[in-house]
Amino acid sequence: MENAAPPAPPVFFYGTLMHPGILKRIIGSKGNHLRICGAILPGYSRRQVQGASYPAIIPWPAALKLFGDSEGIPHEEQCVRGILVYGVTHDDEELLDYFESRMFHRERITVHALGPPQSLNDWENSPESHVALPNSNVTMEEGLKMPSCEAETYVWRDNTNWLSSHYWSYDVFLKEKLRIWI
Incomplete structure (x- = not known):
């Protein structure tokens, strides 16, 4: 009997792919x-990636080095809220890698899941999905106390000069940029 391939780790999305x-x-x-x-x-x-409607993530120490000290920066900006997607197939990964291009590198990370997973389609059909993320009622402080798990995400590896000092907002994306993506 052949051993089944281990399930792929979940993927953490933090930008346009949260939609x-x-x-x-x-x-x-x-x-x-x-x-x-x-x-x-x-x-x-x-x-925010300059001149683009999508974001990039970089480690917090690198952001400090690029954009200044952390005094007065809320703890929420030292963490990234997004979605964890379970069930991504090898074919999905290949398409995602192509979409993310050479500007991003898929890396193993540790995230805090904010609740039990639900069907992507059930979430999409809920009225909340058009204005918020799943489990958006969980505060950052509460979320950081929840169990962590291993996942993969796409981290910026291109020239950091392309990154803005401005934080990227999913709310702003939904209101101002979503229409050019769908």
Whole structure:
């Protein structure tokens, strides 16, 4: 009897791919096999990529070096809120790697899942999905106390001069940029 391949780790998304319609378009499927929950990635900073509608993440110490000291910066900006996606297949990974291009590198990270996973399609069909992320009622402090798990995410590896000192906002993306993506 052959050993089954171990399941792929969940993938943490923190930008445009948090939107179910965009994620499904990139992987070219209806996403029936995917489950999601909100998640928090500590120790990273999400920044606007200059001239783009998407963000990048870099480790928090690198953000401090690039953009100044941490005095007065809320703890929330030293962590990244996003979604954890379970059930990503090898074919999905190849399409995601192509989409993320050479500007990003897929890396193993540790995140805090903010609740049990639910069907991507159930989430997409909920009224909340158009204005918030799953488990958005969980505060950053509460989330950082929740159990952690291993996952993968896409970390910026291109020239840091392309990163803005401004934080990227999913709320602003939904209101001002989503229409150009779907």
